[in-house]
Amino acid sequence: MAVLIDTDLLIELERGNSEIEALLGEEDRGISVVTVSELLHGVHRAKGATRARRNAFVEHLLAGLQAIPITQAVARVHADIWSELASRGELVGAHDLWIAATAIANGLTIATHNSTHFTRIPGLHVITSPN
Numbered sequence: 445m446a447v448l449i450d451t452d453l454l455i456e457l458e459r460g461n462s463e464i465e466a467l468l469g470e471e472d473r474g475i476s477v478v479t480v481s482e483l484l485h486g487v488h489r490a491k492g493a494t495r496a497r498r499n500a501f502v503e504h505l506l507a508g509l510q511a512i513p514i515t516q517a518v519a520r521v522h523a524d525i526w527s528e529l530a531s532r533g534e535l536v537g538a539h540d541l542w543i544a545a546t547a548i549a550n551g552l553t554i555a556t557h558n559s560t561h562f563t564r565i566p567g568l569h570v571i572t573s574p575n
Contacts, residue, residue: 446472447571448512448547450556451482451539458501467573468555474510476546478539512546521545525565536561544568 447468454475457464483502490498514522522545529535536544540558544565547554553569556562562570 446474446552447555448552449473449475450543450554450558451479452557453555454483454505456557458498463573467571474512474552476543477511477513478542480506480511482539512550514542514546518545518549521549528566529564534564536564
């Protein structure tokens with residue numbers, strides 16, 4: 445099953461965490477358009493040399509990873525998950541909920557460090573690193 449990479453793992457990769465590659469294995473990889481926004485937000489907030497370095501890193505990632513859009517199918521899954529979690533009093537951050545819905549709607553496993561949020565979402569396959 446292909447892997448949807450969560451933003452937090454890509455930030456770890458930028459910081460030099462080489463264990464991320466081992467976690468992802470040989471599976472096809474993609475990211476949500478929400479992750480694209482989160483990464484670019486990090487670029488825009490950075491200053492000076494950090495901004496230039498981060499921009500180069502993010503642009504390199506974006507050139508090599510498929511960004512999966514939010515479609516009507518993703519929106520339907522999002523609404524279903526959101527409703528179910530809300531009824532249990534277990535809300536998840538808005539961005540994480542969209543990323544999870546993207547993974548489920550497209551039959552993808554999500555790779556993340558944020559297992560606390562993602563493992564509460566029914567039907568979502570999650571892989572996480574021990575870090």
